[in-house]
Amino acid sequence: MLAFIIRRLVQSIGVLLAVAFIAFAMFRFVGDPVNQIVSIEASPEERAQIRESLGLNDPFVVQFARYVGRAAQLDFGISYQFRQPVTKLLGERMPATLELAFVSAVFALVVGIPMGVYTALRRDSWLAKLFQAVSLVGVSLPTFLIGILLIYVFAVTLGWLPSFGRGEVVRIGDWWTTGFLTASGLRALILPSITLGMFQMTLIMRLVRAEMLEVLRTDYIKFARARGLTRRAINFGHALKNTLVPVITITGLQLGSIIAFAIITETVFQWPGMGVLFLQAVQNVDIPIMAAYLLLIAFLFVVINLAVDLLYAVVDPRLKVSVRAA
Amino acid sequence: MSDAMQDRTEPPAQAEAAPAPGWFARMMDHDLMASFLASRVTVLAAVVTLVLVVLALFAPLIAPYNPFDPAEVFLIDSLTPPRWQAGGDPRFLLGTDDQGRDLFSAILYGLRVSLIIGVLGVMMAAAIGITLGLVAGYVGGRVDAVIMRIADVQLTFPAILIALLVDGVVHALLKGASREDTAFGVLVVSIGLSFWVQYARTVRGSTLVEKHKDYIQAARLVGLSPVVIMARHVLPNVIGPVLVILTINLGLAVITEATLSFLGVGLPPTQPSLGTLIRIGNDYLFSGEWWIVAFPGLTLAALVLAVNLLGDWLRDALNPKLR
Numbered sequence: 001m002l003a004f005i006i007r008r009l010v011q012s013i014g015v016l017l018a019v020a021f022i023a024f025a026m027f028r029f030v031g032d033p034v035n036q037i038v039s040i041e042a043s044p045e046e047r048a049q050i051r052e053s054l055g056l057n058d059p060f061v062v063q064f065a066r067y068v069g070r071a072a073q074l075d076f077g078i079s080y081q082f083r084q085p086v087t088k089l090l091g092e093r094m095p096a097t098l099e100l101a102f103v104s105a106v107f108a109l110v111v112g113i114p115m116g117v118y119t120a121l122r123r124d125s126w127l128a129k130l131f132q133a134v135s136l137v138g139v140s141l142p143t144f145l146i147g148i149l150l151i152y153v154f155a156v157t158l159g160w161l162p163s164f165g166r167g168e169v170v171r172i173g174d175w176w177t178t179g180f181l182t183a184s185g186l187r188a189l190i191l192p193s194i195t196l197g198m199f200q201m202t203l204i205m206r207l208v209r210a211e212m213l214e215v216l217r218t219d220y221i222k223f224a225r226a227r228g229l230t231r232r233a234i235n236f237g238h239a240l241k242n243t244l245v246p247v248i249t250i251t252g253l254q255l256g257s258i259i260a261f262a263i264i265t266e267t268v269f270q271w272p273g274m275g276v277l278f279l280q281a282v283q284n285v286d287i288p289i290m291a292a293y294l295l296l297i298a299f300l301f302v303v304i305n306l307a308v309d310l311l312y313a314v315v316d317p318r319l320k321v322s323v324r325a326a
Numbered sequence: 327m328s329d330a331m332q333d334r335t336e337p338p339a340q341a342e343a344a345p346a347p348g349w350f351a352r353m354m355d356h357d358l359m360a361s362f363l364a365s366r367v368t369v370l371a372a373v374v375t376l377v378l379v380v381l382a383l384f385a386p387l388i389a390p391y392n393p394f395d396p397a398e399v400f401l402i403d404s405l406t407p408p409r410w411q412a413g414g415d416p417r418f419l420l421g422t423d424d425q426g427r428d429l430f431s432a433i434l435y436g437l438r439v440s441l442i443i444g445v446l447g448v449m450m451a452a453a454i455g456i457t458l459g460l461v462a463g464y465v466g467g468r469v470d471a472v473i474m475r476i477a478d479v480q481l482t483f484p485a486i487l488i489a490l491l492v493d494g495v496v497h498a499l500l501k502g503a504s505r506e507d508t509a510f511g512v513l514v515v516s517i518g519l520s521f522w523v524q525y526a527r528t529v530r531g532s533t534l535v536e537k538h539k540d541y542i543q544a545a546r547l548v549g550l551s552p553v554v555i556m557a558r559h560v561l562p563n564v565i566g567p568v569l570v571i572l573t574i575n576l577g578l579a580v581i582t583e584a585t586l587s588f589l590g591v592g593l594p595p596t597q598p599s600l601g602t603l604i605r606i607g608n609d610y611l612f613s614g615e616w617w618i619v620a621f622p623g624l625t626l627a628a629l630v631l632a633v634n635l636l637g638d639w640l641r642d643a644l645n646p647k648l649r
Contacts, residue, residue: 018475136635137627140630141630144589148608152616260484261484263589267589282491282494301483
């Protein structure tokens with residue numbers, strides 16, 4: 001078990017280093033960092049001096065090591081556009097994105113699981129067929145189109161919900177702002193979370209449906225039926241419980257992509273999160289922000305992945321055996 | 327066309343005696359044809375796809391106006407609603423956009439651009455993925471490890487994020503060139519570099535199986551070079567599943583193009599693609615000009631839905647487990 005954890009840790013660090021290398025290569029070779037810092041009139045001597053002081057004359061490996069060292073201390077340099085530390089810029093916007101991602105994931109689970117169970121148990125009812133059709137549309141419609149549609153219906157036509165921004169936010173501690181504590185903040189969360197969570201919801205629904213159908217065919221369900229257990233106990237106590245492990249895994253793994261897909265949702269709803277910042281960085285070739293965002297997503301993914309793997313090893317005894325055998 | 331297929335499957339004795347028919351032959355097998363015709367949804371999806379592809383291919387012939395030609399842009403008539411609405415103009419079936427372009431024509435040309443970028447992007451992804459997958463599977467060892475590690479790391483990121491990054495980096499490297507000239511190529515490259523992993527993994531998996539079969543050993547004994555063996559002997563036998571991924575990925579690629587253009591990092595607004603049209607339309611949503619976003623949006627949704635349905639069907643039909 002310990003060997004498994006250590007191997008996983010080493011792999012994770014390897015992934016992070018690889019991503020850091022890409023981030024650093026972007027940072028170093030796309031555009032000249034000196035040009036981004038000095039004014040146009042700077043003399044060659046001044047440039048050379050800045051070049052030296054930034055350590056750009058050092059060997060590549062040394063520079064990379066320095067970059068990794070700084071990144072480990074959450075120092076990602078200064079944004080070319082804003083002339084402010086990247087860490088501060090990202091930190092300011094992180095709560096907005098994380099809250100949006102969290103609500104989306106909850107929405108996807110709370111709506112997706114019951115829909116999946118229903119479509120599996122009542123396969124031939126019209127409602128199940130409707131859910132199936134909706135899930136197909138949910139997978140096929142691009143995120144931004146769903147957002148535009150929701151805005152048109154609920155904000156423009158009906159005027160029920162706001163179409164942009166976070167509403168009023170409350171500051172908690174030094175750097176966290178939350179929209180959970182005000183009515184306008186909660187209302188502002190509804191449309192973006194549905195937009196962002198739609199894809200994951202359909203994914204979870206399809207997954208739960210497929211898993212349920214598979215589990216309902218197994219011998220222990222037949223045995224439970226033979227024992228005369230109530231339908232409810234069989235469906236929820238036995239079948240659903242066994243489908244939830246993969247569902248939780250997938251949801252965990254999807255969290256990283258929810259945060260990345262937030263780029264689109266945030267743009268549609270002008271949500272002041274990290275995604276919009278990243279998009280601005282791409283448009284203006286603000287490499288430090290792009291690199292930091294890349295590393296951040298990789299880090300989140302690696303941590304989630306690791307947690308899921310470890311949980312799995314604890315929960316599923318079969319995995320322990322195969323790990324030992326490997 | 328169906329006659330030809332029937333002919334092919336007519337002599338059953340010979341077909342059974344033949345050693346495992348190739349993928350293409352199996353696709354043309356009437357089993358698949360039957361499952362195709364049995365599913366009304368699939369037939370409908372195929373018809374929709376076909377209609378959209380034809381519309382896109384013959385856009386210059388079908389479209390009443392050329393949205394690239396300044397002489398056929400009617401700035402005075404900009405933001406005209408669709409023909410059947412109050413204030414509509416009989417000249418413009420679906421109305422006009424903010425630049426006075428006929429929306430119907432713009433959609434046709436946009437569809438064409440979106441489809442071309444999608445197809446080229448997917449083909450580039452497949453080319454990269456197949457090559458790397460073949461090499462990884464056939465050569466094995468350290469080469470395999472390196473290629474698959476890269477694939478693993480890339481899988482960490484959603485394709486759209488990779489596409490955004492590639493887009494940003496390439497535009498930065500091509501600083502001198504204007505966005506108008508490079509956007510098209512950059513989009514294809516972004517899509518190609520975002521979607522290759524799935525092909526590589528699939529091809530590598532099948533290559534590992536094929537590699538140890540007798541015919542490959544024989545080819546090796548004859549003294550063929552590894553490149554020839556990979557291209558002529560392994561490739562035809564591992565290409566089957568790739569075609570399924572191609573279909574499924576086409577929908578994703580079209581979405582990616584539209585998303586990038588919508589986000590403002592894809593095509594510039596002067597070149598209509600479905601994404602740029604939706605982006606323009608989004609700005610006019612609040613002032614009531616709904617048609618600029620609605621019709622391109624519907625076209626995009628129909629295209630992606632139809633292609634996805636076809637892909638799903640193809641995957642299920644070729645999956646022996648589900649038969």
